[in-house]
Amino acid sequence: MSKPQEPIGEFDLIDHFFKAKQKPNSGVFLGIGDDCAILNFSNNVNYGLAISTDMLVEGRHFLKDANPQLLGHKSLAVNLSDLAAMGAKPLGFTLALALPEVKPQWLSEFSTGLLNLANQYDCTLIGGDTTAGPLTISITVFGQIDRQKALLRSNAKVGDDIWVSHEVGDARLALGAIRQEWPLTQKTQNLVEKRMHAPTPRIELGLELGDIAHAAIDISDGLLGDLSHILRQSQVCASIEMDSVPVSDSLNNQTPELRRLCALNGGDDYEICFTAPPSSYDAIQSLSKKLHLKLTPIGKIRPLTQNTESLIELIDHNGKTLTTELAKPYLKSFDHFK
Ligand code: ADP
Ligand code: MG
Numbered sequence: 001m002s003k004p005q006e007p008i009g010e011f012d013l014i015d016h017f018f019k020a021k022q023k024p025n026s027g028v029f030l031g032i033g034d035d036c037a038i039l040n041f042s043n044n045v046n047y048g049l050a051i052s053t054d055m056l057v058e059g060r061h062f063l064k065d066a067n068p069q070l071l072g073h074k075s076l077a078v079n080l081s082d083l084a085a086m087g088a089k090p091l092g093f094t095l096a097l098a099l100p101e102v103k104p105q106w107l108s109e110f111s112t113g114l115l116n117l118a119n120q121y122d123c124t125l126i127g128g129d130t131t132a133g134p135l136t137i138s139i140t141v142f143g144q145i146d147r148q149k150a151l152l153r154s155n156a157k158v159g160d161d162i163w164v165s166h167e168v169g170d171a172r173l174a175l176g177a178i179r180q181e182w183p184l185t186q187k188t189q190n191l192v193e194k195r196m197h198a199p200t201p202r203i204e205l206g207l208e209l210g211d212i213a214h215a216a217i218d219i220s221d222g223l224l225g226d227l228s229h230i231l232r233q234s235q236v237c238a239s240i241e242m243d244s245v246p247v248s249d250s251l252n253n254q255t256p257e258l259r260r261l262c263a264l265n266g267g268d269d270y271e272i273c274f275t276a277p278p279s280s281y282d283a284i285q286s287l288s289k290k291l292h293l294k295l296t297p298i299g300k301i302r303p304l305t306q307n308t309e310s311l312i313e314l315i316d317h318n319g320k321t322l323t324t325e326l327a328k329p330y331l332k333s334f335d336h337f338k
Contacts, residue, residue: 172266
């Protein structure tokens with residue numbers, strides 16, 4: 001009897017059916033596999049065009065009857081976040097919309113949320129497509145990037161510190177309460193839902209990190225899962241001090257288990273996880289002050305070791321490494337098909 005097959009995941013699917021079938025192209029500086037692709041500008045040796053697409057589908061990425069203004073904001077914010085994670089400056093975007101019906105009030109609020117954010121970052125709507133169908137919002141953003149400074153997932157170095165912007169886990173805390181996985185007070189619910197529905201793309205941070213950091217990713221699927229993309233592509237390991245991961249007061253007031261689960265494993269925060277050499281420590285502290293944005297070191301990049309089961313070692317507040325069994329629940333990350 002043949003063995004039951006493992007379900008094919010999102011990333012294997014992309015590699016196997018799409019990435020593997022392409023021939024190399026010298027106009028493509030960076031292809032599939034990072035937060036953005038980078039195309040070369042033919043007339044400029046230093047700059048490239050950073051491009052990223054993200055799609056939001058009703059019932060999967062947002063709930064039916066979601067607030068249209070917040071949805072407009074979030075649709076663009078998640079795309080801008082990929083530019084931020086690359087260190088690119090936003091230029092423009094296209095919008096492909098499938099709408100079940102034309103509701104002027106809904107469109108008015110949606111476009112307000114979308115374009116307020118676009119105007120804030122000088123990111124111009126340059127085209128798109130509109131069709132009837134189940135509510136789906138697909139945005140492609142374009143940004144300018146100095147290719148030498150691009151924050152590639154493949155560029156983390158042994159000895160780097162691992163940093164996280166602001167706080168993580170609130171979006172997962174909010175989602176769990178909506179799904180009735182755990183209760184929250186109304187006040188906490190309101191606070192964390194705001195973080196879930198209106199993420200802030202860290203564009204200014206990404207632009208400044210080009211000179212001082214090595215690798216970066218935005219946290220869309222969960223801190224440890226997204227960090228592991230950096231580790232795999234850079235061929236390194238990491239140790240994470242799990243209780244130094246920055247969280248909000250709302251999350252800090254939950255049980256230690258729930259706090260750790262949301263902070264380490266929860267997606268949809270759109271903060272930036274980056275790696276930088278210890279020599280950048282002071283520059284990062286100054287940047288944090290300048291941007292009024294909390295930046296916290298949470299661990300270290302380590303050499304790749306063959307005999308560990310996971311690329312990430314979790315260290316508790318006593319300095320003890322968690323056993324594989326205890327670490328397991330935190331090392332799962334979100335995959336649409338697994
Ligand atoms: P992100 O979370 O930053 O949006 P993902 O982890 O979802 O990126 O995707 C990983 C990589 O696979 C990215 O480089 C993305 O552009 C690419 N990718 C995703 N879906 C497809 C597809 N259908 N065809 C080609 N490339 C894809
Ligand atoms: Mg990303």
